[in-house]
Amino acid sequence: MVGVIDGRQAAARLVATYSCIANDMRYTAAVFDHCLYFNTSALARRLEREWSAAFEPFDLTPPQAFMLRAVIERQGLLQSELSEALSIARPTATRALDGLEAKGYVERYRSAVDGREVSILPTPKAVRLRNALNEASGAVTARLKKELGGGAFAGAVAVIRGIRSALE
Template sequence: MFEQCLYFNTTSLARKLEREWTVAFKQFGVTAPQAFMLRVILKKPASLQSELAKEMNISRSTATRTLDGLQKLGYIKRSPSNKDGRESEIHPTAKAVKIMDELNFASGEVTKKLRKLLGNEEFERVVGYVRAVSEAV
């Protein structure tokens, strides 16, 4: 019925992928969105919240909620910014740094599973198409 509906098919795929990454990140006590944001913070420490929101393609309020959750779990800390006095810099804590490799490995395992399921070429093609559509909309 919805074979040609971009909304239906992308949200259906998103729900399935959410379940995969939820299982992968459960051991860390974080949601998939929290884990992906934490991975960005670990790679780009001292980022401003607005920079993280842009990187993750989410609203600032969604970024705030995600960061609040990570802070409650002890994975990040906020500090005043020299770049922009209206925002805080987001830094990973030692607890976050300690799990960084395991977090990246867990995510990589899901990616490996999907590559195996689809094949490398198809996986690369699908990710490229989805990115192109996302950037075009």
């Protein structure tokens, strides 16, 4: 904390709120309106809240729930394959699986073929959650589709996936 601002400066602040010295566009509301990074990160944070609420009844965070769903749908994948499927770094996969293992949802099996690899299998308790997890996620999707319009929603997902794949 460095100083105190007086009333005159506070008034100047209010003007600054609604003007943009940077690009001669005055009364621009948002600073990074046209930035792909900014809008994508902000949307990701916003969506995290939606899916967080959806998985809250299972006491799972969205990353945990998506990892578990992947383990259930693709039984026996190696950790490296899971990290690739979920587009996360391998240490992140290690920790997500640590958490799910501690909760009794997954088991690790070291491969007899290659002793470095570890296969992941869901426990029966996890498999029993499968439909409920899919439905919880599907309910959020259905709600957003309704709010945003079905066509717009599918188009948006396609656009976002398209950018992802264009960046490898």
